[in-house]
Amino acid sequence: MENNYLEHPVIKNILSRKSVRKYSPAEVEDEKLEVLLRCGMAAPSGKNVQPWELVLVKDRAMLDAMGEGLPYAKMLADAKAAIVVCAVEEKCDYWYVDCSAVTENILLAAEALGLGAVWTATYPYPERMQVVKDVCCLPEGVVSLCVIPVGYPAKEYNPRDKYVTDKIHRDKF
């Protein structure tokens, strides 16, 4: 497909985002982490309720504890930080929808800033959500969608091409 809009930096970034699971020893700048948080909170939400709460974890022991407790988040052992995307459950019946938009914003911002990140799900798995609740001391009624480990990529990653024309339908399905 020849299409000049594919060269737009925002579009390129969306198409370049990848799940990065190996991190270099380089520290991550606090200024970048703050931008990730800010981008997360710029997400849309149903009725603009903004049910989210974000936990920025930099404490080494906490990162390691989550990495040990979560089956698909072992890379936290090498991550320099993690953002836990949470919500106040009673604010919205479908908090996980709003928080998914928050998560995607954070992942795209990480890609833009040269960072590596990956969505490791805690919702809808009660045992994983409990691990995060315990480690991060989430109060009653605060639930987590995912943990996003963050670091600089340890190697070069290539994005997957997931464009599948069969999944596009024109007017009628």
Next chain:
Amino acid sequence: MENNYLEHPVIKNILSRKSVRKYSPAEVEDEKLEVLLRCGMAAPSGKNVQPWELVLVKDRAMLDAMGEGLPYAKMLADAKAAIVVCAVEEKCDYWYVDCSAVTENILLAAEALGLGAVWTATYPYPERMQVVKDVCCLPEGVVSLCVIPVGYPAKEYNPRDKYVTDKIHRDKF
């Protein structure tokens, strides 16, 4: 907050995205719509299952029928197109999470290309999902998360500043 990373075009775009509900009469280029679809499919998904299916609706009668049937999507009457974000339900128990990332990608791509768009939820409302199912002839087992009307903004919109420091927690909640 003085932070040069906020000037990055991708970050600026995330922070500039807004819900646009009024559209000008200008047509939307097919090339742009194709980019929106491509960006949607670049979303991450649990176990990389990619449960989504996208319906691009340009048919005037279909846009109007959805606008009439959906309580919060009246702006479809003025939209030049809409993308219906769907999934094959049996592919993933939490298809609405993956499809939320698809939706956010599409909204961010629309913002980047100067288009206006808005997330109008169909999930988790059975009656709204039925309207879309009927109009778009979704087959059995295909469900919709939302309808995204697309057009050029009829006026200038300012993004909301949703940055709330109280929603950020450092290590322990």
